[in-house]
Amino acid sequence: MSKGSFSRVTRRPGGLRTPVVVAVAALVPAGLAGWLLWDANADGGQKAPVAAASSASPGGSPASQAPSRQPSASAGQPSASVSSASSAPSGEPSGASPAAADEGPLPDGPLKGKVVLVDPGHNIRNSEHTAEINRSVDIGTGRKECDTTGTSTDAGYAEATFSLDVAHRLRTLLRAQGAKVVFTHDGERPYGPCVDERAAIGNRAHADAAVSVHADGSAVGNRGFHVILPASVKGGRADTSSIAGPSKDLGVRIAGHFVRSTRSAASNYIGGGTGLDTRGDLGGLNLSTVPKVFIECGNMRDPQDAALLTDGAWRQKAAQGIADGITDFLDG
Numbered sequence: 059m060s061k062g063s064f065s066r067v068t069r070r071p072g073g074l075r076t077p078v079v080v081a082v083a084a085l086v087p088a089g090l091a092g093w094l095l096w097d098a099n100a101d102g103g104q105k106a107p108v109a110a111a112s113s114a115s116p117g118g119s120p121a122s123q124a125p126s127r128q129p130s131a132s133a134g135q136p137s138a139s140v141s142s143a144s145s146a147p148s149g150e151p152s153g154a155s156p157a158a159a160d161e162g163p164l165p166d167g168p169l170k171g172k173v174v175l176v177d178p179g180h181n182i183r184n185s186e187h188t189a190e191i192n193r194s195v196d197i198g199t200g201r202k203e204c205d206t207t208g209t210s211t212d213a214g215y216a217e218a219t220f221s222l223d224v225a226h227r228l229r230t231l232l233r234a235q236g237a238k239v240v241f242t243h244d245g246e247r248p249y250g251p252c253v254d255e256r257a258a259i260g261n262r263a264h265a266d267a268a269v270s271v272h273a274d275g276s277a278v279g280n281r282g283f284h285v286i287l288p289a290s291v292k293g294g295r296a297d298t299s300s301i302a303g304p305s306k307d308l309g310v311r312i313a314g315h316f317v318r319s320t321r322s323a324a325s326n327y328i329g330g331g332t333g334l335d336t337r338g339d340l341g342g343l344n345l346s347t348v349p350k351v352f353i354e355c356g357n358m359r360d361p362q363d364a365a366l367l368t369d370g371a372w373r374q375k376a377a378q379g380i381a382d383g384i385t386d387f388l389d390g
Contacts, residue, residue, distance in 0.1 A: 167236030168389040171318060172293040174232050175260035175268035175350070177227040177342065180208035180218040187249035195254045198296020199343030204252035209275025211364040220367055221271040224355065227377035228271070235385055240265065257345035267308055269351035270342055273367055276357045282325040282333070283316060285309040286352035289338035296344035304349040311390070312353060312383030319379030320372065322356065349387075350387050353380060 164170065184191050184207045194201040222245055229239045240263045242256045251259070260268040274280075287309045290302040298305075313333040316322065324333030337343065345351055355376050356363035366372045368383035 065220065073342045082341050118331055160347040164233060164236050164238060165362050167234065168385060169232065170236035172237045172266045173240060173263050173387050174237045174384060174388075175240050175242070175263055175265035175348065176225045176228055176232075177256050177260070177268065177270035177271035178218070178244075179270055179352075180205060180216075180220040181243060181247060181251075182216055182218040182245065182248055183247075184208070184218070184249050190249050191252075195252050195341065196295060197253065197339075198344040199291055199293045199338065202253065202339075202341055205250050208307070209358050211358045211368060212361070213364070213368075215256050215358070215364070215368050217273045217275070217358060220273050220355075220358075220373070223370075224271050224380075227374055228269075228380055231377055232384065235381070235382075237388075245344055253341035254345055256342045257350075260350060261345075261347045265348045265350075268346060268348050269308075269312065269380060269384065270350070271380070272352055272354050274354040274357045275359050276327060280325070280327040280357050281360050281363050282323045282357070283313075283325075283353065283355050284325040284329045284333050284335050285313045285316075285322075286340065286343070286354065287334060288340075288343035288346065288350065289336050291338040291344055298344060298346070301346060301349050305343075305346075306334075308349045308383070308387045309351040311386045312351060314379055315386060316353070316355075316376070316379035317320035317381035319382060320366075320375045322366070325354075328354075 184205055191203060191205040191207070193204050195204050208221075210216045225241065229241070232239050240259065242259045243251055256270070274284075287306050288298045288302055291298050314322070317324070317333070324331055325335075329335045340352065343352070356367050358364055358367055
């Protein structure tokens, strides 16, 4: 999400307890230079992976190549392993409804009987409905705009297109594990949904886990991913007391698996190298009654991060990392 909308890119995490960190030999795939951080506060005192504090890109990875100013040929195009529901060309979200896309019998798997809410950040058509998305809605602790347009790369690859593409890939991976996947939208809406409705959709589905997929819009040189956790807030319609702990567990697991899958480093500008940020100003988290996190997969305004975000093969790895984190949380 862009700096001018929901993200506060210079902000330090508020309310996030300082984790007890032990540097151990990296358990991530061979070639990743760095360390794995562990949080002793997660899982009731059991150590869990947080993120890699690596500042070096593995040899041969996209981040070590010359920055790309144009999306790759696969930008917006899912790999062959992704279902046809996600095969819309770049900039043209699929028109299939979330319900239709999730029809059919689910295979037996570790997530059989589980419900996962996937929230593709923003909507590619929001810019056509500025009055609607600028109206304020109740986020429990105050009021904020319904939604924003999100950010984009310098070459014009939109965050909304990115998030919907990764969401499609994520849905395919989770369904293969037996999970029922509910979307907040699938590009079929004229705008939105608003942030309060995004939370309500997950609540109505009684989701066992929920994740909102985004990419950030920060300054050049600010790189890496971070997972946003709900702060413990109570006010108005917001009460995260029952989900703050489980959401942190979910976020820690997603961060750890995201590192393993993508070999990306944790954000160098938010989270103090942990890849985690805690916020109490996001309606999608404040109003959730189910464990929920946001993930900012990278910074679209940095050329090196943009080269990853616009690459279809990397987006598949991003989806895999998120899926593995959710599976670990639900089946752990």
